[in-house]
Structures are given as C-alpha cells and as structure tokens.
Amino acid sequence: MGQKSSQFSAEELNDYQDLTYFTKKEVLIAHEKFKSLAPEKVGHNKNAKLALNKVLKLPELAANPFGERMCQVFSSSQDGDCTFEDFLDMMSVFSSMAPADVKAEHVFRIFDFDGDDMLGVGDIKKVIQCLIGEQNVFNDNDLKRLVHKIFEEVDFDDDGALSFSEFEHVTDMCPDFVKMFNIKL
Numbered sequence: 001m002g003q004k005s006s007q008f009s010a011e012e013l014n015d016y017q018d019l020t021y022f023t024k025k026e027v028l029i030a031h032e033k034f035k036s037l038a039p040e041k042v043g044h045n046k047n048a049k050l051a052l053n054k055v056l057k058l059p060e061l062a063a064n065p066f067g068e069r070m071c072q073v074f075s076s077s078q079d080g081d082c083t084f085e086d087f088l089d090m091m092s093v094f095s096s097m098a099p100a101d102v103k104a105e106h107v108f109r110i111f112d113f114d115g116d117d118m119l120g121v122g123d124i125k126k127v128i129q130c131l132i133g134e135q136n137v138f139n140d141n142d143l144k145r146l147v148h149k150i151f152e153e154v155d156f157d158d159d160g161a162l163s164f165s166e167f168e169h170v171t172d173m174c175p176d177f178v179k180m181f182n183i184k185l
C-alpha cells in the first residue's frame with residue numbers, strides 16, 4: 001500500500017511498540033527523524049550509530065540546555081553517540097505519553113553528572129550553570145547562596161546531597177521543571 005517500503009519487519013515494530021510508549025506509527029515517525037539527521041548513514045543501516053554532534057542537530061535537543069547530557073544518558077556507549085534504539089528510548093521517555101515519574105527518574109540521571117546516584121553540590125552547580133547559559137556568569141557567592149537555599153528546602157536528611165526521593169519533592173513543587181524535557185515527536 002505505502003509507496004515506501006519500511007526498513008522494519010512487523011516483528012521489530014511490535015517489539016519497539018512493547019518497549020516504548022509509542023505506537024508502531026510513532027516508532028516510524030521517530031525513525032524518520034533519526035534518519036533526517038544522517039540520511040546517508042541511516043538509509044542503509046536503520047540502527048546506525050550517529051555521533052553526538054549529529055544527534056544534537058535535532059532542533060528539540062539543540063534548543064535544550066541539557067541536550068548533550070540527555071544524549072550521554074541514553075547513549076548505550078555512554079559517550080553521547082546514539083543508535084536508533086538509544087534515540088527511540090530518549091524520544092519515548094520525553095514524549096507526552098511517558099508518565100511523570102519515569103521522566104523525573106531520567107531527569108535525575110541527567111542532573112547526576114558524576115553518576116553516583118545522588119545530586120551533590122557539584123551536580124546542582126552544574127545544573128544551574130546549564131540553565132543560565134555559559135554567557136551569563138553567575139557570581140560565585142550568588143551561586144553558593146542559591147545552592148544553599150535549594151538544599152535547605154529539599155535536603156531533608158541533611159546529608160549534603162539530594163536522593164531521588166528528595167529530588168521528587170522538587171519536581172512535585174515545580175512540574176514545569178520536568179516539562180522542560182518534553183519532546184514532541
């Protein structure tokens with residue numbers, strides 16, 4: 001029926017549908033987006049691995065101050081390079097269909113720059129720096145004060161780091177924060 005033959009078998013599409021928040025049709029739309037980033041590569045290898053700078057060409061990622069970090073978190077090689085499956089996973093988690101707690105879990109990983117499963121002072125400083133942009137230099141004292149304020153609010157057990165459950169209080173208080181990571185397919 002369709003003019004273009006799909007690069008995917010029915011079985012593959014069923015699997016992707018089961019593993020993501022997407023319908024088969026949306027999986028194909030996600031693949032078109034992935035392909036548009038590097039048509040020459042993805043044209044003959046549907047699951048080709050694209051370099052980080054190619055993936056960041058996706059406007060939604062380019063516009064997000066955490067775009068690079070998002071790719072790193074979803075990259076199966078952990079360097080930001082993404083196969084289609086990495087990309088599909090990322091699009092699925094940040095789609096409007098994914099539940100808020102799943103999104104929050106991944107935002108937590110994005111913010112956990114050093115990967116120790118806690119958001120420490122260093123992580124939060126980096127998050128703030130990403131949010132305000134590299135051009136805007138934040139006075140060191142202001143930055144310290146802001147970090148202090150955040151920890152005062154949500155570091156309930158006073159251990160100097162935010163666990164996921166402490167972080168969830170932040171996302172409950174400001175749902176817009178997680179919405180910043182919504183990507184429309």
Ligand SMILES: [Ca+2]
Pocket residue numbers: 112113114115116117118119120123
């Ligand atoms: Ca950390």
Ligand SMILES: [Ca+2]
Pocket residue numbers: 155156157158159160161162163166
């Ligand atoms: Ca804590």
